[in-house]
Amino acid sequence: MPLYCNQGHKNQNGSRFCIECGEPLWLPAGEVLEKRYRLVRQLAAGGFGRTYLAENLHRFNERCVLKEFAPQVQGDHELEKAKELFEREAGALYNLKHPQLPRFLEFFQAETKTGVNCLFLAQDYIEGDTYYDLLRSRGSFSEDEVRQFLCKLLPVLTYIHAQKVVHRDIAPDNIILRSTDKMPVLIDFGGVKQVAATVVSRFTGLGMPTLIGKQGYAPEEQMRQGKVYPNSDLYALAVTALVLLTGKEPQDLYDSYKGTWQWRKEINVSPQLEAILQKMLAYQPGDRYTNAEEVLQALQTPLQKIPTLNISQLRTINILGRKPEPTRNRQSPENQTHSTKTQVMAANANKPIKLNLGWLRPLLMKAITVGLVGLAATSAWVFANAIMRTPSLNPIAQRSPTNTNTAARLQNVVSRRQALQIREAFFVGLVDDSFHRQHPDLNGRSLKSDAQDAALRNDWFTIAEQMLDKLEQAELSPAIRRRLGTYTEKDYTTWHKQANQGQLGNYTSDELTRQTNQKFYRLFPEERGKKLKLNTLGQIWYAIAAERVNQQKQASQ
Template sequence: MKAVMLNNRYRIIKTLGRGGFGETYLTEDTHMPSGRKCVLKQLKPIVKQPKTPLWMKERFQREAAILEELGENSNQIPQLYAYFSEDGKFYLVQEWIEGLTLDQYWEREGNLHRDEVRQILLQLLPVLNYVHSRRIIHRDIKPENIILRQGDNLPFLIDFGAVKEAMATEINQNSNSTYSASIGTPGYMSSEQAAGRPIYSSDLYSLGLTAIFLLTGKSPNELETNPRTGEIIWQEHAFNLDPKLAAVIDQAIRFHPRDRFATAQEMLVAINSGLNAPRTTHPTGATLNLAPRSNSASEQYISRGNKHHTIAMEPKGANKPKKRGLLANVALFMLIAIGIGAGTFAAGFAVISSLLRSPETSTQQAEVKPPTRTPDLFPTIEKQDDINQKESDQKQAEADKKEVERNEAAKNAARRARLRKIAAEIRKKVRNSEPETTEEQPEVFVEEKPPKKLAKIELEPASTPETEISIPILTTGTSESQLMSTLGEPNSTRRGWRPNSQVLVYYDVVPDQANISYQSDDTGKIRQTDVALNQSVSLGAMQQTLAKMLGGNAPAGVKEKLRSVYDRQANFSFFKVSNLEGKVQRDSKDRINISVWERGFQ
């Protein structure tokens, strides 16, 4: 079969996809010496006329120019190489991003870890922020339109809906009426986008639902909604969910746009800080954004939906005191004296005096900075019994808190003492059972008050700089007593993130090359192992360590993920092996961190 050639230049290699607006092909550019591969999108306009109108060609040209600008100014949007029309059809030629779309990646890996989803959001939101800054709305964000580039897993945003909209306008041959189909994917579209009125937060809504799919494997049409509020119910399908990340996603997918993040930057800040932008509700029902939006101290903004209303605030001293009638001032003075009693009479008198003072004398006063909140003009006088009760309750609460801390410290001390006793007994039994020998054996020193290095591990002399080091690894399921009999007491012990769990840390188990920490649960069993390896450790030693952590064998795919981080092709990578999960990541100190935990522990 003869290969199909388009524009006498692009040879079709295979079809990548078909949709309502056309087809997508992987092609080879025969006019380039490298024969580079390109993605060619064929767009079919919905026109009920024998000839494509001129305005549609002009609009296609305008939207193509926008795609060119976006691709040139963002390294996460494919570049536009060319565009042309042929036989009443329109074509875009774009950069080919080799990799997997998010739905393909999910098919291969299953539900993603929360850290992986957070990382994808952190990498995509700056791209969306840039796109929105150009007054462009993507309109079709979903797992199929985000590609993770092979090698570094950098997410790329593809298939913008603006060009589709240019093709989606039906023109009736017998009249001047037009109809424009809504652009987007059912389920991932917000209500306002489905109605044909998308806004910037419509993209954030779609991105939030994409994150939910990655965490749960549930597409939007598989999720229930609250019949009273219309909000999507999804958290019950997610495993090991971070509450802060869940709160950010929840805000992104709110039914009403006013309850969502207004911009991609707001959502990005919320993910980084784990907190939502400070907001409160105005008495009229509008949303009052407390974050500063202007450099001027004389303005506040009240946001209602997509509109911003400005309330002008006069500078300090601009509003001068109004003179009151004599009778009104005397009546107010009497009310103050009667209502609040003699104890605050002087304060009331000072207020009345300030009201009666002339504008000329008020300008002579020193400027006073306004308080952070408006004080009550007539503060309520609390009874002494209530004040005493509050002080008593506060002291009791502090005493209870200290008692809990003392009990917790006592429990931890008792537990450490029990572990030391067990370890000492095990070492004693081992020494008693060892046969006498004339050869000198290396000693293991454990002191009552551990210095910086508690466990001294002698290494065999290295024959070459690349000699594989031996790192003492105990797999998950090992007891704390067995761990301590092998490595001695840890350099430090801290409370784990789970109730009644703890983390035992061993520094320099291989001097200047490896640190290990073990996290146990309330049964005293090790459930997670973390190893931090310096860059000086060879890849072979790291792969051998990873194999030990997995019980003796690491699949080729997992080793390859370690290699990609080691070679700086990626900053992190997750993996699953049998009942274990894990992560390889390069930290801020340029060390390779390998973590392995039992599935369900994190």
């Protein structure tokens, strides 16, 4: 039976590439790759390969997505080089762990029935419709719907950008509205497509690599120069919002002669949203928002001004939600330090730890003595007086919220830290240390509660949220996490002796150090080559080592 490419060229059965144009051809449904993945049906086609729905025969026929990359390279050496390039990009995807990103499963090389070696990327299958399909079936979106869409997707960009990853290909057809929870899921990272373009250029002699990015969505610096920044994704997200609002393609909204967007006459949106989209769409990257967090804050900034509160009515906030010390032992508000570098005051390990977050006061109406924080109904948000309730022990469920006002972020950080069972004093010190290393110009000064330090306060929370992400990704047992802040060099000396005495089976102290380094630097690549502080990041290093030791002890029993 003959095969036809998308251009209509006829090919013989079993061909992998069109003999006329070189386009990759589909693999047949039912074919099994590596005795593991059975192809179910075709999903999508691209310039560098094909995407299939498949079943994982080793996981109870669980459905997944296989992305095939067919770079048309000739020879084993060239294919191996191509594989190395893809694996590098696949490694970056593997480290991304977020509930609104498809989970990366593996990257592998497989030989098809026709004897052709191809490269495949396996990821979770997301059940749902793309926003492009939704737009075609139901028409344009309202302003409220687009606002909700942005507020749900911007935290995903905050996360991937914190991991030094830029998506590069944001568009309605690369975002799926997941059926199970109606959350937008970001798919098809452009970095993999860029590797495919590079492979074609390097190993086939077909000229310069194509610059990846969807025409009309990607900004100028990406399409012409191949340069990408976090706010390049913000530009593409803004174009996506315009397309959803208007139901029109980007080329119908952009005046290429004047180099300006002409969309205001198409829709009627609030001045606030108009200003936000306009800034996201700025031609020069430096004129856009710096990061996704800034856009989210702008979207959720109330139009009316928050009234000035009487600070004398406030009390010290207990970030743990523990019962604070009796009133007679508390410092008066006049003597408390206003500081993002939250001050841990503990006379000994048996006394409750109290934190002074003075700069939170302008946002909080009162703090209830049992550790419950109540926030009055001020403009857009309303908080019940049960913010500090003990959450379920499910760290992944405590992801960064879309509501980024300070009180909400405080609640989220507290809940996630409690769920991980990590000591308050250790966690605060860990975040403080990272914050002041990133802002050495502050010389350790306290932050103020005025607008001048708003960005710095935001940075502190961002660092706290990212640190929680990494502590979750470390996959440490609760017992190991509870000990964070108490590990010493004596612990490692003990583990070293146990390994040398054979108490860990054949596991050596050299293997312990190597594997601990490997996992730690996968979480904190920016710390490679730096000396770790024993009481902050060094504690996480020790915890990873402790987890390895426990695993080896169990295995050797």
